[in-house]
Amino acid sequence: MFKKTSLAAGVAAFATILFAGGCAFAEADKSGQVDYTAMTPHELAEYLIFEANDGGGFNLAQEMQEGGTARDRMQQDELQKACSIIGDGKPDEETMAAIRTAAQESIVYPEGGIQLGNWERGRELAWSGFGYRVGHNYDDHNVREVGGTCYNCHQFATDRTGGNVGPVLTGYGKMRGTSEPILKYVYDMIYNPHVYFPCTHMPRFGSSGFLDKESIADIMAYMFDPESPVNE
CATH class of the missing domain: 1.10.760.10 (Cytochrome c-like domain)
Incomplete structure (x- = not known):
């Protein structure tokens, strides 16, 4: 869908913002309880979506109609990661340009040109x-x-x-x-x-x-x- 090399430079420019603190989840204590307060907001969101629900909420292993599993569907692709800036920020100009280029490369036009249908x-x-x-x-x-x-x-x-x-x-x-x-x-x-x-x-x-x-x-x-x- 999106070439990895097209967005790699831009994504790297703000990867530290997206994944500050890493994606490791807080470990459960001896009673099996997880301390949510020890997690960053990003870690907590990842935990609630991908870990907490595996035990009885969403069945993330179920196969999807378009292929793959529910867990696969919940994973961000490169463009979504590039656009997921915390707060009101926006990607830098280099990243925005890379997104435009990758988007243009993804477009396939109809043979014979663009025509109106029914x-x-x-x-x-x-x-x-x-x-x-x-x-x-x-x-x-x-x-x-x-x-x-x-x-x-x-x-x-x-x-x-x-x-x-x-x-x-x-x-x-x-x-x-x-x-x-x-x-x-x-x-x-x-x-x-x-x-x-x-x-x-x-x-x-x-x-x-x-x-x-x-x-x-x-x-x-x-x-x-x-x-x-x-x-x-």
Whole structure:
């Protein structure tokens, strides 16, 4: 997903901030009790997620639908580590540049160029949260397609109510048109938004493999097609 060498220099620049005190957990005493007060906030979070729950909470050994285990899913990748600055800080400029470069390298464009798909299917995908649950009761992708959960953060058409975490997208295609640079920008944003906004909270739908190119094209059609309710 992200080349290790691309972010290595930037990650090293603030590794001491992320992992101050190390990842070793406080040892239990003779009674088996763990002294939480002896842990740093980072150590406590690691302990509660990966250690404390193995005995009866989350089953971190369970296999995930996308492959691997629940424990694997909880592990940060390099980009997430690079963006996990304690407090209100941000990665330095070298790290931000490395993130942009790695994000650009991760983007794969469709053969024949970026095209709009079916806006009606795109509407269903944009308003669907169906995907990959943690648990034994997997989502059946043969019955229903993986959605983009775009509605959680964005408002699209006025016939339904979306979130307000991200920009309002109502009338997006009508206002911006469908020039090649605009289509590329939106494709990139859906595929891996870190190419423009390092450490953004928007998911990497394409580079993560969560949405395929056809689904991205359909969601884009929902945003741009003149017939779409987004552009009424």
